[in-house]
Amino acid sequence: MPLTGTSAQEIAVCLDGLRREVDAIDEQIVRLLAERHARVQNVVALKTACKLPIYHPAREENLISQRRAQAQQAGLDPDHIEELYRSILRQSRVRQTVQTARRGVRPGAKVLIVGGRGKMGRYFGRWFNESGYAVRILEVDDWPRVQALCDGLALALISVPIEVTPAVIAQVGPHLPHGCVLADLTSLKHAAVEAMLAAHAGPVVGLHPLFGPSTSSMDKQLMVMAPGRLSEECQWLIDQMMAWGNVVLPISAREHDDIMNIVQGVRHFATFSFGQFLWRRNIDLARTLEFSSPIYRLELGMVGRLFAQDASLYANIIFASPERRALLKDFVHFVAENESLLEEGNREKFGAEFRQIADWFGPFCEQAMRESTFLIDKLVERF
């Protein structure tokens, strides 16, 4: 490209040539996006036929990581490529879930919500009702009418506090029609599914919605499913959850409970302990917030969020089962063992352990960094 002594006309010709090259590339990009769309339609068709959930968070993260890595190598800004792909993936999801709406899978079928005046019971009652089901409610004072309430039922959904769940299941089970699906919503599945299998000879499925009754849309909300008995006869209920937008995750009751011991038990206990410490030392929260980064604000926000909620809900979470309490005691012991580290002030030992843990966390660290940075930016933008 000779730049000196070129006329305006020569420059225009040159620019025009470069622009045509860019246009040719852009045309290829859009052609590839169309091809991509066609392929994704095939994936969706296959998933729908096999009743698999459409949305797959792990697959999306994996895809993003690959494109970021490629962008980095190619000298592009990985954040920008991620932004483009988030948009492409979002678009592809929107197209896939538009046709689902609030379709009733078995409109007119009779549904009994046991504990139907609790928060969660009312929430699911509303959804079933809006999808055309005949919703009945069984509350503490309705036991005399239990036989009539159970007549012709397609589903009995147990939505009572976890500590009374097995007893309520045992009480309602014998009244259910043989083909009625018995399901529950508690956050531990092994005991509940066992109780349901013992109380009812028909189809049984354990559910655990990973969202609260304040969630306005069920779109993309996670619903854990622990199979009990006669899965095919429970399938309409699962189809209903998916029609509402839920992502249904099948898992064995045992593995579910192990995971929840960490995800709910240890996590909330750790958060509780942090709040408890701030209270015991009477720390000036407002002052700490003034002098801290958005990340601290975010973490303190998680503590505040816990204490904004119901004490008995968290008592139930912390003391949910003997296994969970044993795990929490384990956690307490590990924390206590760090005392000697603090006493010795041994930075090398701390550093060595830190690096070992970081290795163990592996690529998740980087992903966590990216995700939390995104949120911190949002926090800075907004507050």
Place this chain on the structure above:
Amino acid sequence: MPLTGTSAQEIAVCLDGLRREVDAIDEQIVRLLAERHARVQNVVALKTACKLPIYHPAREENLISQRRAQAQQAGLDPDHIEELYRSILRQSRVRQTVQTARRGVRPGAKVLIVGGRGKMGRYFGRWFNESGYAVRILEVDDWPRVQALCDGLALALISVPIEVTPAVIAQVGPHLPHGCVLADLTSLKHAAVEAMLAAHAGPVVGLHPLFGPSTSSMDKQLMVMAPGRLSEECQWLIDQMMAWGNVVLPISAREHDDIMNIVQGVRHFATFSFGQFLWRRNIDLARTLEFSSPIYRLELGMVGRLFAQDASLYANIIFASPERRALLKDFVHFVAENESLLEEGNREKFGAEFRQIADWFGPFCEQAMRESTFLIDKLVERF
């Protein structure tokens, strides 16, 4: 695609094949984006050489129209393609205009960064340099030249690891011109400010940036300032920070340190302990993420974020001072005391304490709930 009678394994193989096709297309797309970027660089080089304006609105609109038309024909949503291309064009503009105004308050003034090849030192060195200051660096092997490096200085900025900060201050102080501002960047201010006051008779100010060297913009970032001596003579430095976009927060060194013991010490130690527990129990992180709500993802993200960073940085934070270690031991004791609560399984006692803490948190709980709900929505939207 035979869908009836296929096994789960066959479906998985089929899905895998389709996904690999999508991956291959995505790889081509990113490759083309890189080619596009290279071509645009040529256009920019040509325009710069010919002093033509970079941004050309008509050309952009024309390009968007072409891509929309192509999208329409290919059965894609034209609005979505336009959104993607607006983002691609914006990115290309941003890259071209990155070198913008970084106004210097005292351009030409001589600045010495002690520890100028560390991450934070390089970061501030770059900012001072881009704002027109004459930046010098003093590293471990530069001590023989210290006198020459200090000649005519307007500012000596100490950016070395916290454990050697007082010693380095004592060593450099005697060489500074009387009017030179002496400042540091460590995360504990009492010891550092005392050391600076003892080593230098001129203006002294302690700084603590509440952001890391990976922050691309200083806009709205917090900079804590602990006054030392002759504040008016330090003012130009504060003005410079504000010109860069920093929010400068004045506080006494003592109160700052008390706050940081909580905000950095206890918080990071608690996060470390949680990660340590996950590692010791060898928890399957990916599996817990599959079965969890966005809040857990957010909290685990905070843990992953910590371990994505430097071990020695966190060793320095945890073991920063004897006071901090004592506070952390206190925290360990409080956590350990909860063992009896867990042992007894006393829900009432837990509930009573929970409510007491919630009262103490007061209105902050509700604020935390609001803020974190906002962020969780963002998280759901995005991931």
